[in-house]
Amino acid sequence: xxxxxxxxxxxxxxxxxxxxxxxxxxxxxxxxxxxxxxxxxxxxxxxxxxxxxxxxxxxxxxxxxxxxxxxxxxxxxxxxxxxxxxxxxxxxxxxxxxxxxxxxxxxxxxxxxxxxxxxxxxxxxxxxxxxxxxxxxxxxxxxxxxxxxxxxxxxxxxxxxxxxxxxxxxxxxxxxxxxxxxxxxxxxxxxxxxxxxxxxxxxxxxxxxxxxxxxxxxxxxxxxxxxxxxxxx
Amino acid sequence: xxxxxxxxxxxxxxxxxxxxxxxxxxxxxxxxxxxxxxxxxxxxxxxxxxxxxxxxxxxxxxxxxxxxxxxxxxxxxxxxxxxxxxxxxxxxxxxxxxxxxxxxxxxxxxxxxxxxxxxxxxxxxxxxxxxxxxxxxxxxxxxxxxxxxxxxxxxxxxxxxxxxxxxxxxxxxxxxxxxxxxxxxxxxxxxxxxxxxxxxxxxxxxxxxxxxxxxxxxxxxxxxxxxxxxxxxxxxxxxxxxxxxxxxxxxxxxxxxxxxxxxxxxxxxxxxxxxxxxxxxxxxxxxxxxxxxxxxxxxxxxxxxxxxxxxxxxxxxxxxxxxxxxxxxxxxxxxxxxxxxxxxxxxxxxxxxxxxxxxxxxxxxxxxxxxxxxxxxxxxxxxxxxxxxxxxxxxxxxxxxxxxxxxxxxxxxxxxxxxxxxxxxxxxxxx
Numbered sequence: 001x002x003x004x005x006x007x008x009x010x011x012x013x014x015x016x017x018x019x020x021x022x023x024x025x026x027x028x029x030x031x032x033x034x035x036x037x038x039x040x041x042x043x044x045x046x047x048x049x050x051x052x053x054x055x056x057x058x059x060x061x062x063x064x065x066x067x068x069x070x071x072x073x074x075x076x077x078x079x080x081x082x083x084x085x086x087x088x089x090x091x092x093x094x095x096x097x098x099x100x101x102x103x104x105x106x107x108x109x110x111x112x113x114x115x116x117x118x119x120x121x122x123x124x125x126x127x128x129x130x131x132x133x134x135x136x137x138x139x140x141x142x143x144x145x146x147x148x149x150x151x152x153x154x155x156x157x158x159x160x161x162x163x164x165x166x167x168x169x170x171x172x173x174x175x176x177x178x179x180x181x182x183x184x185x186x187x188x189x190x191x192x193x194x195x196x197x198x199x200x201x202x203x204x205x206x207x208x209x210x211x212x213x214x215x216x217x218x219x220x221x222x223x224x225x226x227x228x229x230x231x232x233x
Numbered sequence: 234x235x236x237x238x239x240x241x242x243x244x245x246x247x248x249x250x251x252x253x254x255x256x257x258x259x260x261x262x263x264x265x266x267x268x269x270x271x272x273x274x275x276x277x278x279x280x281x282x283x284x285x286x287x288x289x290x291x292x293x294x295x296x297x298x299x300x301x302x303x304x305x306x307x308x309x310x311x312x313x314x315x316x317x318x319x320x321x322x323x324x325x326x327x328x329x330x331x332x333x334x335x336x337x338x339x340x341x342x343x344x345x346x347x348x349x350x351x352x353x354x355x356x357x358x359x360x361x362x363x364x365x366x367x368x369x370x371x372x373x374x375x376x377x378x379x380x381x382x383x384x385x386x387x388x389x390x391x392x393x394x395x396x397x398x399x400x401x402x403x404x405x406x407x408x409x410x411x412x413x414x415x416x417x418x419x420x421x422x423x424x425x426x427x428x429x430x431x432x433x434x435x436x437x438x439x440x441x442x443x444x445x446x447x448x449x450x451x452x453x454x455x456x457x458x459x460x461x462x463x464x465x466x467x468x469x470x471x472x473x474x475x476x477x478x479x480x481x482x483x484x485x486x487x488x489x490x491x492x493x494x495x496x497x498x499x500x501x502x503x504x505x506x507x508x509x510x511x512x513x514x515x516x517x518x519x520x521x522x523x524x525x526x527x528x529x530x531x532x533x534x535x536x537x538x539x540x541x542x543x544x545x546x547x548x549x550x551x552x553x554x555x556x557x558x559x560x561x562x563x564x565x566x567x568x569x570x571x572x573x574x575x576x577x578x579x580x581x582x583x584x585x586x587x588x589x590x591x592x593x594x595x596x597x598x599x600x601x602x603x604x605x606x607x608x609x610x611x612x613x614x615x616x617x618x619x620x621x622x623x624x625x626x627x628x629x630x631x632x633x634x635x636x637x638x639x640x641x642x643x644x645x646x647x648x649x650x651x652x653x654x655x656x657x658x659x660x661x662x663x664x
Binding site for chain 2: 040041042043045049050051053054055170172174175176177178179184188190192202205206207208209210215
């Protein structure tokens, strides 16, 4: 399986392989995919049985949406929280942006089926490649992802506008260059997904190994179903 | 590549759920740190100051280790933190921009900026209230990067200086988050290591400040004090930070190394006082068992095993023992039946060992603790570099930290100029 996927990553013609197209078609129409997430190799802790302490605080930022309109990145009401992932569309690191996108897509489906959570959680995908990932590209991404819950796609007007956002979240993104200084089209980054509460507090950060939609949902349950009963000072 | 294809390739890869191997660092670090896969340019060495030698202060020493550079085998820079604090361990932040180092004596923590000028680290923050903020934790020992955070495993406590201790989390800005005390029945601490795919963390156990700040010869003669060492490891639900199992591993299990391949569900440790190699294996029911695997040297001579290093392919485990200055290389392809395939005397004493991601270069430093290091001619203080071809270690260079007036070299971490500049060097880089 790994070899086949490397083929998808590196061989342009590989998308023509029929099994890939089955996957594409299945995902496009929302039919059950023949490929599902790996089984968890551990038991999820019970919701509310553990703490999600405040790790950091972030500000809200004016960003550019897939609809080409400016608006706040988070824009959370009291009692809401956000799951924020930073990606760039040219990423080919299977453990990076593709995994973050797929995780949010699976989470989006889970949330859509949860009346108690769906209107209290906002998913936000932020591009950290604002020069190439413009609103039309994000709109295309949104169409492909076909959100069922509240999932927004935003970018920045410029790298300058993006810089303080990345700094505030602690999201690294370094353009990769050849020895001659030419841009390779890729960025070095640590894939991170952030769980943010309505006060702008970072309550968890997910990365390789524990970036999983079921774990995220359990944290959302813990945060939204137990935090409300325990007002913070 | 057109946009639609870019999006769909990404989606496909993600939908396939290919988490793949965690992005491990040079074989032994947090899975959350991007790895340096090419030739490292520098080694940053957290060094214990010696009174009367140079400025006498603890310092981070940067040594050039790239044979292609003119500073190969030379001290490039050093940054002193002022005074002696029992410099010991340290670790990189999850983006490799900062090197956190700690002092076991007064529990100070120093954060060095590596990214601005990788050849010249810069002290950017000092945490002086670790014990106060953490609720009485003493001896910040292990520094293990989590996403956006640093997990600090400690050794002791302020109430009695004994071995009851905790893990403490800080965010990457150096702000305190929380304290997680070790559980009843396993109060000691030392190392904390995560296998993210299993959502499991292992911790090990050493001894408290009352012991680690004493002279070794004096301590070994104090039977009552020698009872105050840890004999346990703890299996944790990492995500929930909840202890699940206490494993009996007698004789102070120190460094922990999880196997790096995702499908390998085991870890190794060595016990300092009993000179044994142990394996911690996941069982079919999801619980873990601790299994004694092999002697390290002659346990009756107490060689005092210290640092260990596992190759990225989970094949070779390098095991240092302090008092005989030896490294023994175990073939651990069959993790339940390790075999010694090579051994070499590195010096009169040896403590830490670090290897490059490709396993071709290994670096050794000499110091354990200021009061435990040898005396006279046995107190050689060095960095020694070797190449490894899978069969033998061949000397590359060595640096005498006494003649350089630096101190006692301890913890090592790697740096690479291209990594911070975004240049892709041979061996590739994540992205």
